[in-house]
Amino acid sequence: MRRDTGFPVADAESDFLRARRRQVMSRLAAWLRREPDDVNIMLPFHEVVGALGMASEKRLGLQSIRLDSIVGSVDRTRDFDRRFRPTSGRVRERWQRLALAARRGESVPPIEVYRVGELHFIIDGHHRVSVAHAMGLEVIDAYVTQVITRINSSGIRYRGDLIVKDYRRLFLDRVPLGGEARAAVVLSDPWHYAQLGEHVEAWGFRLMQDSGQFLDRPEVARRWYADEYTPVVAMLRQADMIGDRTETEAYMWVAAERYRLIRTHRWDADVINAVREESQSHGRGPRV
Structure with a gap:
């Protein structure tokens, strides 16, 4: 005063x-x-x-x-x-x-x-x-x-918040999402943006191998969000497997569990159920 x-x-x-x-x-x-x-x-x-x-x-x-x-x-x-x-x-x-x-x-x-x-x-x-x-x-x-x-x-x-922004910026350089997709893909731990970037790039590489054509980064990002991320997140919501994490964190968790348990890159209801049953039996289900 x-x-x-x-x-x-x-x-x-x-x-x-x-x-x-x-x-x-x-x-x-x-x-x-x-x-x-x-x-x-x-x-x-x-x-x-x-x-x-x-x-x-x-x-x-x-x-x-x-x-x-x-x-x-x-x-x-x-x-x-x-x-x-x-x-x-x-x-x-x-x-x-x-x-x-x-x-x-x-x-x-x-x-x-x-x-x-x-x-x-x-x-x-x-x-x-x-x-x-x-x-x-x-x-x-x-x-x-x-x-x-x-x-x-x-x-x-605070100054510590900058690391999250920095890693997110680097992720968006690798996976140039736009609009709604850009806002929807969110991770709490900044280190996980690097893991997600590698995951999307690997997904895009498999897509190019299957289709026999080259796709640039914006197209891979668009296809990954529309054909992979959005349908999987919808299935996770229906199966009540989001828990208290972000949708992107739930996606990364179930994608890792899917391949570890089933050795597949496909998605359907059977895959989701298999991951849920296995993870619940070992106490690795979503945090609720």
Whole structure:
């Protein structure tokens, strides 16, 4: 909460000390709650875009953006935490000058940001954002450049979430699904995307051998989703074999069990029943 004593210089100094104290207390609270190490770390822009895959960018001009949508930085991730509280005394002098200007009602130039989905990353203006947070503001003026990525940014909260996006992007390079199929194929464990990519490529190779014709990656992806994935998932739903996993995880499990037990690549109701009976007898059925 902003506090005024009538002495702007002293108030600006107090603002900085209060922001530093909150940063230390937040880090201590995260440690006591055994939260992930990256819970208070600002997201690095280049790592995020690298995981999502850069497509293009477009300047949008001056806009008013919410402060809580600013989650990262291009190059200053060490000086401030996720809530843009100072992490040391290095930024104190400049921070207090801006806080003093804000208390005196002086105009502050807009910041500059990249926009990725609904997230914003600071190019210029870290101290201004930090002071705005300390002043209790909710919005700030910014020159916005929108970055279009190949994978959407939904679900990114912490730095650790980037590995899921990175492996999913690599999977979609190998298996370029689109539209509904792209949204439907989801795995919780990022490592499993590599396994699924190999599975689809092997399926496509067998298809090309059987048909005697070459198929490019988009066509293999389209055929796999339409002719293999969708019918199998429908059979798994009917047999109540999805459990608490995602549909894609259930598909991968039953595909592996099918070949291990029956040594076949075909699908029908008899195959599903055989896999279910065998797995239930050994306690390897779907988690429910």
